[in-house]
Amino acid sequence: MLQPKARWKITEANENQVMELANQLNISMIAARFLVQRGYDDVHKAQSFLHMDASMIHDPFLLKDMEKAVKRIHTAIKENENILVFGDYDADGVTSTSLMYLTLKQLGANVGFYVPNRFTEGYGPNEQAFRHAKEENVSLIITVDTGIAANHEAEVAKELGVDLIITDHHEPPPTIPDAYAVINPKQDDCFYPNKNLAGVGVAFKVAHALLNRVPTEYIDLVAIGSIADLVPLIDENRFLAAEGIHSLTREQRPGLKALMEHCNINPLELNEEHIGFMIGPRLNAAGRLDSADPAIQLLLSEDDIEAYELAIMIDDLNKERQTIVNEMAKEAEEQVLAKDTVPSVLIVGQAGWNAGVIGIVASRLVEKFYRPTIVLSLDESTGLAKGSARSIEGFDLFQALSQCREWLPHFGGHPMAAGLTMKIENINLLQEKMCNIAETTVAEENWIKSLAVDLPVKVSEVTTEAITHLQEMAPFGVGNPAPKALIENVELAMTKKIGAKEDHLKLSLKDEESVLDGIAFRMGNIADELSPIAKLSVVGQLSINEWNGHVKPQMIIEDIKVDEWQLFDLRSEKEPWTKINQQHSESIVVAAFRSESASLLSKIPAEWKTISFFEGEVDYSVFENKFVLLLDLPESFEQLESIFSVHDKPKRVYASFIHEKDHYFEMLPTREHFVWFYAFLKKRTTFDIEKHGADLAKHKGWSLNGLKFICSVFFDLGFVKISNGFISIVDSPGKKELEESPTYKKRIEQSEIENVLLYSSFNELKSWIQNVMEKEVVTMS
CATH class of the missing domain: 3.40.50 (Rossmann fold)
Structure with missing residues (x-):
């Protein structure tokens, strides 16, 4: 038996619907099963999912305050006013800032951009930055990917006579800032169909309204920001992400081209994983360690040489960020392990921790301990702590933090992630309250990490053609997760540890005549946990392995279990x-x-x-x-x-x-051996086995142990007496069978035990x- 790392939540599809859809669309059973599982269970729904077009883009003027905002921006451009785009320092923020800046430049605006320094100014709009903008004769500030909680800053803008247009996608607080216009699809009185736009998605809608057309020239930025910010890739978002990826495979901005070359990304093979795990983290790195400006400059650059230098700078920052994260994560884990028990909500903090990467560290702790986690960077000189939080399934982080507003002067975010600022003295109060909320609201099963499995397959179904059909369902992400395939109760054809440290596991899964290769990264230790003849079940993602001119299907295994002993x-x-x-x-x-x-x-x-x-x-x-x-x-x-x-x-x-001893291969005397030796004893009446036993055994071709065994059996049965090696016959013993001798029975059983075991x-x-x-x-x- 081998326990899985996670709780598998398996959803079975209606196989009749699957077969019907596969036949109607001429696709593999695997692809059809995916569509049915995701709710695209008839031809019309499936085709609308597979064949997206620009009709999926909603009218930007359905967003509350859009018309008001567009009129004000056009007036500012016409009147030659100074406009400031105020952005955020993550990948969504820098793509939002770049998109809005480029759009306004395209319209002939006098525009600049400003992204606050995470370490000196913190998150979101701030009074000092607004006052500085006023000194620079800015009369219109447009926020992107930020501002929905900037009530004080909105009042400051009014006081300064600066119009403030907020464009954001984060959860609105109870009181919306009193700005000139607030564009956020999550507002209760906003009826825009897509509530899940990223910050860059909202900026894109503003650009759409300003230009009075779909600004496809910026759709690459929308894809990067949306994927990096983990917004649901469904409906409009899915189309924007797919079109953005497609545009990046054809042509890249100088900065993105240089960054992709530096990451060894082949544009023709670009997918959402390259954006999520390579491009996005690098755009994030600049703002995590210092200023986000280099990331924006990279996206805006039109010079190949400048772009190349910026790409190197950003990649170096990302390497530095990785080192810092590894060190902080180790220290954070030590803080958790130092506690007597792991609390239901983890809150760890330390002076000197880099506030730019605490969100990544929080994610690491959630992965290791599977508890909602808040990681704090403490500033003892001010008595304040800046925090980043990450959650688990079944615990709405934003709602929980909303119940702790008395200790959180500044916070915002989503059900699964949030940022906050608080006084150090209130940390224990916050932890006590958060733990109480978690313990009373999180269902028992949600304390164990779950793995959604929506694609049960057979080894024989996994072909390169089937996987190609499945890849047409991309881009994958939140809302449209990459399908987790399940293969149940298959045999192991091969198990091997691979990698320089033997920390990865390679498997071959066999089901009847079909074989599928699988690789499980960082699971090399499990090789010793798998019996060669066990039947196992695996969960993972199906992919195509191209190596040395060979193309074959494979599975990237994420979890393994063996139900049988x-x-x-x-x-x-x-x-x-x-x-x-x-x-x-x-x-x-x-x-x-x-x-x-x-x-x-x-x-x-x-x-x-x-x-x-x-x-x-x-x-x-x-x-x-x-x-x-x-x-x-x-x-x-x-x-x-x-x-x-x-x-x-x-x-x-x-x-x-x-x-120590093999009985199975020792001589086991036959009934004829017993008969001959008994007749021999009757003639001799006595026999000195210690003195003459070896000679007799040699003469008969027996072993000495075999001869002694016969004597012991005769003794058990009362046929002979044994004294100091002398064996003497007993007169008129009763008739008994060999099987009545304990010595004989034990020897037979031991021989059988050895044979069987x-x-x-x-x-x-x-x-x-x-x-x-x-x-x-x-x-x-």
């Missing part, structure tokens, strides 16, 4: 305990059957539980649900059968069966144990 064959190992992973110490029970094995027990790890059958009565319940090492050969089948007859069977069996094949041994397990459960003590 597993047998591990250690019969050739002299020190079998060294082959068992000690991380399972609490589950391991060692069974030693013979007194001569006592010396071996001293070598067993002290944390393991040992049961010595030769020391008296055994409580067999200790073997329930455990990993059992059968150290040596049992004295009887009954001992072994008792272990496997417990109610909750052992999850793993490590068969070692260390032994030592000299059987791996599969034969497992079948024998399985048959014992399937017998009626007996109660033992």
Whole structure:
């Protein structure tokens, strides 16, 4: 048995609908199953999902205050006013800023941009920046990807006589800022159909309204910002992301071209993963460590040489960011592990932690401990802490923080992520309240990480053609996650650790005549947890592996489980305990059957539980649900059968069966041997086996042990007397069968024990144990 890392939430599709859709659309069963699972269960729905067009783009004037904002911006351009685009420092923010700036430039505006420094100014609009803008004769400020919580700053703008247009997509607070216009689809009184636009998506809608056409020249920026900000890729967002990726495969801005070259991204192969894991993090890096300006300059640059230098700078910043994150994550983990128990909501903090990467560290802690997490950078000189929070399924982080407003003068975000500022002195109060909310609202099952599985498949169904059909469902992301495929109860054709540190796992999965390769990154240790003859189930993503001119399907495995008990064959190992992973110490029970094995027990790890059958009565319940090492050969089948007859069977069996002597290959005298020797004794009446036994055995071609065994059986049966090596016949003994001799019976059983347990094949041994397990459960003590 092997427990999965996550709780698998498996959804079964209606296979009749799947087959019908596959036939109607001429696609693979895998692709059809995906469509049905996602709700596109008839031809019309499926075709609208597969064949997107510009009709999916909604009218920008459906956004509340859009008409008012557009009129004001056009007036500012016409009157030659100074306009400031006020942005944010993450990837969504820098793409939003670049898009709005380029749009206004295209319209002939006098425009500049400003992104606050995360470390000196914090998140969002601030009074000092607004006052400085006024000094620069700015009369119109347009925020992008920020501002929905800027109530004070809106009042400052009014006081300064500066019109403020807020464009944002974050959750609105109870009181909306009193700005000239507020464009945010999440406002209660905004009826725009797409509530899930990214900040760059909202900026794109403003550009659409200003230009009175769909500004396709900026759709690449929309794709980058939307994917990096993890907004749901459905409906309009899906079309914008797909078109943006497509545009990036044809032509790139100088900055993006240089960045992609530096990341070794082939534009023709670009997909959402390149944006999410390579381009997005690098655009984020500048604002996380210092100013976001280099990232914006990269997107705005029209000079190849400048773009190349900026790409190198941003990549170097990203490497520095990775180093900082690794160090902080280690320190944060140590803080959590130092607690007696892991609380329901983690809050960790330290002076000197880089406030720009605390969100990444929070995500790392959620991944490791699976608890809602807030990571704080403490500034003891001001008594303030800047925090970033990440959540788990079933816990609405934004709503929980909303119940703690008394300690949070500034916070904002989403159900799964948030940012905040607070006084250090209130940290304990916040943790107590957040833990209480979590413990009373999170369902029991949501404390365990879940893995949504929506694509059960057979190995035979996984072909390159099927995977190509599946890739047509991209781009994948939030709202349209990459499908997690499930392959159940298949055999292992091959298992191998790979990588310089052997920390990755390569598998070949076999189902009847079909074989599929799989790779599980950072799961090399699981190779030792898989029995070669176990049937396992895996969850992962299907992909196409192109290598050395060969193209074949493969699975990127994310989780593995084995539901059945597993047998591990250690019969050739002299020190079998060294082959068992000690991380399972609490589950391991060692069974030693013979007194001569006592010396071996001293070598067993002290944390393991040992049961010595030769020391008296055994409580067999200790073997329930455990990993059992059968150290040596049992004295009887009954001992072994008792272990496997417990109610909750052992999850793993490590068969070692260390032994000093083979009875199976020793001579077992036949009935003719017994008859001849008895006749020999009757003629001699006595025989000195110590003095003449070896000669007799040699003469007859027997072994001396075989001869002594015959004598012991005769003694058991009362046929002879034995004294100091002298064997004498007993007159007129009763008639008895050989099977009545305990010595004979034990020898026969030991020979059979060795045959079944030592000299059987791996599969034969497992079948024998399985048959014992399937017998009626007996109660033992």
